[in-house]
Amino acid sequence: MAASSAVEPTSFDPSKAYKEWEVNGKYFGDGREVALLDYIYNHPDIEQLRGNPEKILRAIDAFAQSVTGLINIGENKGVIVSDVIAQHKPEVVLELGGYIGFSAIMFGSAMKRAGGKQYYSVEKSPLFAAVATSLIDLAGLRDTVRVVVGTGAEGIQRLYDNGLLRSQIGMAFFDHHKPSYTADLKLCERLGLIGKGTVLVADNMILPGNPPYVEWVRASVEDKRAMDKAAQEKGNPNLQYNSRFVKSFEPSGMEDALEITECLGIEGA
Template identity: 40%
Template sequence: MSAELIAKHPSLKKAIELGDAYVEWNDGREARLMEYIYSHPELDSLRGHPEKILAAMDEFSSQQDLLISVGFQKAKILKDLVASESPQIVVELGGYLGYSAILFGDQMRRNAASSMDKVSSLRVWSLEASPIYAAFTMSMIDLAGLSDIVKVVTGLAEASLRRLHHSGNLKQVDFLFMDHQETLYTSDLKLCEELGIFKLGSVIAADNVVRPGAPEYREYVRGQSRFESKGIPCFITPGDLPDEMEVTKVLS
């Protein structure tokens, strides 16, 4: 990794120095991010501006501590997908600190900006297992001014999906984003199939299918005739080894 890249992204230095001892998350950096955001000198200008909040999160990740959030490079892939597919109902499995939920809600509102009726029908269900990270996500969603669109659900994805479906709150999903535990991708996808919430044209995006990897999931979606699936190259951190996001469309 070049000195120039490290100078541009100082947070990489800690990861390099610690090597295998480096911890990627759950070491207090999430709380430090919240302190960083809410003590930001331009906090008033961040309020109600999702794109500025995402930029501030990226800044923290680059300058302070790396975050395992989507990040700016993968964000463009997801933003372009949401812009082209125009989903009304998005479900994400793994909310973490709210980065992707903010991105989804903001782009969906932009897609429907010409019609208030369309805006009122938009929904992002952000499912997060950790009550601590769910609380962080709720705070960030509120700061972004997206609480009318994004709803955070605390609990394991399987139980939350069943509960939302059985309550009638989740009858179908236009866009599913999986960014939680990779070993759960296949079982949670099959649960969505069991619940019958996919429709013709639904899109499923699964992150980190190469690193740390979800080979069983990739084999499953590429082996089903009702799916059309491909990997989109991406990076976890600047200068890092490449990863892929598996993007799948429901054909029947």
């Protein structure tokens, strides 16, 4: 049975707004990520940043507020996801779309505080993955957060083939290529990574939105069985989900939302 509810956003503090993402037609990958690394390592408080995830997150925010915008999840949506982690206490988290490591640092440290063991962050760009690895190391999270270079599908399959992800995970966070959310969730389902208690968090449900993903996580088992028969990529339609839409803000101040989905179990199991 799937249910959904909208939650009104709390207010956005404009003094914390990131600068415009768009610079000369580019939204990322124009050198700003390496400039961020220089900014952090030349920070006057670098010694206080070492081993302090919270201070590193605020320094990343300061760069994005004063130099150039970054496509991080940001503080507003990030706090909602951190609360989900504190509540569900996942032992293992899989993130798809790591960028420069903001969410991996924020959620990896939340997972560690909640007693979790391992956070895998899959990132397609080797350059962004290198920036993230360096910042994760600076945050003192090297043993908890592991960056995997590849597309979501490549990363999931490699982690499975290497034996690192072979059983049910506690949480998956989707923040990568929007059309790949559904296919990559279905891959996780086929590999047995989703089960009772797994929580799925998907970003950018308004900006730009993701109707096929929302349709899949909100459909009944019966409807998913019919959808799966006709689909090229098969999932596990027997997984029962309970899903809700949670409104919040992008770090720029624009309204956005997360889809937060809990797996209630497997029908017939």
